[in-house]
Amino acid sequence: MSMPSVSEDKGEQKMELWFTERQTPDVGLTCRLTETLRFERTKYQELAIHQTKQFGRMLILDGTVQTTEFDEFFYHEMMAHPALFAHSDPRRVLIIGGGDGGVVREVVKHDSVESVELVEIDERVVAAGREFFPTISCGLTDPRVKVIIGDGIEHVRSAEGAYDVVIVDSTDPVGPAVGLFAVEFYRAVNRALRAGGILVAQTESPLFNRDILSHAVRSIRQAFANTRLYLGPVPTYPSGYWSYTMGLKSDVDPAQIIGDKPCPFATKYYTPEIGRAAFALPPFVRDLIS
Amino acid sequence: MSMPSVSEDKGEQKMELWFTERQTPDVGLTCRLTETLRFERTKYQELAIHQTKQFGRMLILDGTVQTTEFDEFFYHEMMAHPALFAHSDPRRVLIIGGGDGGVVREVVKHDSVESVELVEIDERVVAAGREFFPTISCGLTDPRVKVIIGDGIEHVRSAEGAYDVVIVDSTDPVGPAVGLFAVEFYRAVNRALRAGGILVAQTESPLFNRDILSHAVRSIRQAFANTRLYLGPVPTYPSGYWSYTMGLKSDVDPAQIIGDKPCPFATKYYTPEIGRAAFALPPFVRDLIS
Numbered sequence: 001m002s003m004p005s006v007s008e009d010k011g012e013q014k015m016e017l018w019f020t021e022r023q024t025p026d027v028g029l030t031c032r033l034t035e036t037l038r039f040e041r042t043k044y045q046e047l048a049i050h051q052t053k054q055f056g057r058m059l060i061l062d063g064t065v066q067t068t069e070f071d072e073f074f075y076h077e078m079m080a081h082p083a084l085f086a087h088s089d090p091r092r093v094l095i096i097g098g099g100d101g102g103v104v105r106e107v108v109k110h111d112s113v114e115s116v117e118l119v120e121i122d123e124r125v126v127a128a129g130r131e132f133f134p135t136i137s138c139g140l141t142d143p144r145v146k147v148i149i150g151d152g153i154e155h156v157r158s159a160e161g162a163y164d165v166v167i168v169d170s171t172d173p174v175g176p177a178v179g180l181f182a183v184e185f186y187r188a189v190n191r192a193l194r195a196g197g198i199l200v201a202q203t204e205s206p207l208f209n210r211d212i213l214s215h216a217v218r219s220i221r222q223a224f225a226n227t228r229l230y231l232g233p234v235p236t237y238p239s240g241y242w243s244y245t246m247g248l249k250s251d252v253d254p255a256q257i258i259g260d261k262p263c264p265f266a267t268k269y270y271t272p273e274i275g276r277a278a279f280a281l282p283p284f285v286r287d288l289i290s
Numbered sequence: 291m292s293m294p295s296v297s298e299d300k301g302e303q304k305m306e307l308w309f310t311e312r313q314t315p316d317v318g319l320t321c322r323l324t325e326t327l328r329f330e331r332t333k334y335q336e337l338a339i340h341q342t343k344q345f346g347r348m349l350i351l352d353g354t355v356q357t358t359e360f361d362e363f364f365y366h367e368m369m370a371h372p373a374l375f376a377h378s379d380p381r382r383v384l385i386i387g388g389g390d391g392g393v394v395r396e397v398v399k400h401d402s403v404e405s406v407e408l409v410e411i412d413e414r415v416v417a418a419g420r421e422f423f424p425t426i427s428c429g430l431t432d433p434r435v436k437v438i439i440g441d442g443i444e445h446v447r448s449a450e451g452a453y454d455v456v457i458v459d460s461t462d463p464v465g466p467a468v469g470l471f472a473v474e475f476y477r478a479v480n481r482a483l484r485a486g487g488i489l490v491a492q493t494e495s496p497l498f499n500r501d502i503l504s505h506a507v508r509s510i511r512q513a514f515a516n517t518r519l520y521l522g523p524v525p526t527y528p529s530g531y532w533s534y535t536m537g538l539k540s541d542v543d544p545a546q547i548i549g550d551k552p553c554p555f556a557t558k559y560y561t562p563e564i565g566r567a568a569f570a571l572p573p574f575v576r577d578l579i580s
Contacts (some may be wrong), residue, residue: 026322044491053316207525233523233531235497241523245350269572277567282559
């Protein structure tokens, strides 16, 4: 497939190129491109990288926006920091998915962390991150980080008692990510966690993906007695309003712990107050998971 | 202008109709319609009402989404409740703009409120709300409510010491709403407030409208010594992440007061915890207003 590549230094581009993600059958986010930097079919999915006017570079898998330079910090900070601050001493961290490296970049900001394993099924995602998203993938060069190309589900099954925090940075539950939303997987994560360990998973939009969210939370509850949902904005994700779910192997209140723990490094979105605030659930969300 | 109207009872509609709002020159929200219920040029603006698949009925002024049945509760609850709960005894409330009635519906849930004046410049907006958005405009029939068709700026100038809470539910600062973002207006609001009074205004997206937000907050600061920004989701507004700014004629911390005050009526989004949490600002937003 031939895709356009237009040099910017010849003046303002006349041709309008727009990418539209249909977030549901009835609503889309559309954004103007200057060029497509990569378009390929990997072993697992269709991968595209666009240079957009509004959001900088944008990574798209199977037609779905995964991350953009403009707003990636919301998601990556909220995937990493609540769980790491809620844990009393997070040393060994596993990230499943997230081959772009954004969650890794945030995890390695925590001095207590001794090792980070990133298990990404699609090596082309890691390669694309390294080549096109240097500000997102930069954490992958940290000496504590090991990138493993493989199946996260298999990896978790064979890793009993190995981790303090497991972060499931999956795509939507279609294609390679279906198994990452199943009870059996969450149970395997529980076994892969040491005492006091914490799972965190992205659990989709409380507005456009109510069924997925409900199902994911109920499934995590079957594997973890202490399960907490939290929320935050991600402008380029469907509805712009996103949910994350924690499963804890202890009975602590993560919101309380996070709110009292100062954040010793720079962030764009996360603060202890924001972390605590994210656990305040609107009645309509409580209804979804009750 | 002739607009399509397709009856739904003849089976699935074959023709695809999509409305797109360009939220910036480079990004748009696009949604599927089944029909256009109204399209007119009023004395002040172009008014359209679409029946959408995802968001229910949608009110559009000058091409910009004002409200939808699906997500109106986020905005209307957050415009009304933080200010009304932060005030010790809100009796007289003025709403400027907001002719659809959504903020009124929330304000009249507060038993302390004795009178609500809604000053809307465009009578067609009020008429459209009454006709097409009964679940939003329902509060307008409350006996405490008086709808005034007129200029909010003029109204405020001639109302010294008249109100406990003034809510500025404006459109974007183009067309009729420009004056609602000016220092002179905020100073007039200050004079129109009684002791302990509170102004609250919608102040746009911290991502797509950074200049407007910064300007609005700085202007409100020139009129009110105690000024607080707060945030929340509104999925159909640009970036899905919205800001509101309070100006207070007292030195109280509204987040603290709100968090401690139980909410005695039903809501979909607002709770005391959500209200308090909304004032937790991310570093990138603090930077915008510092």
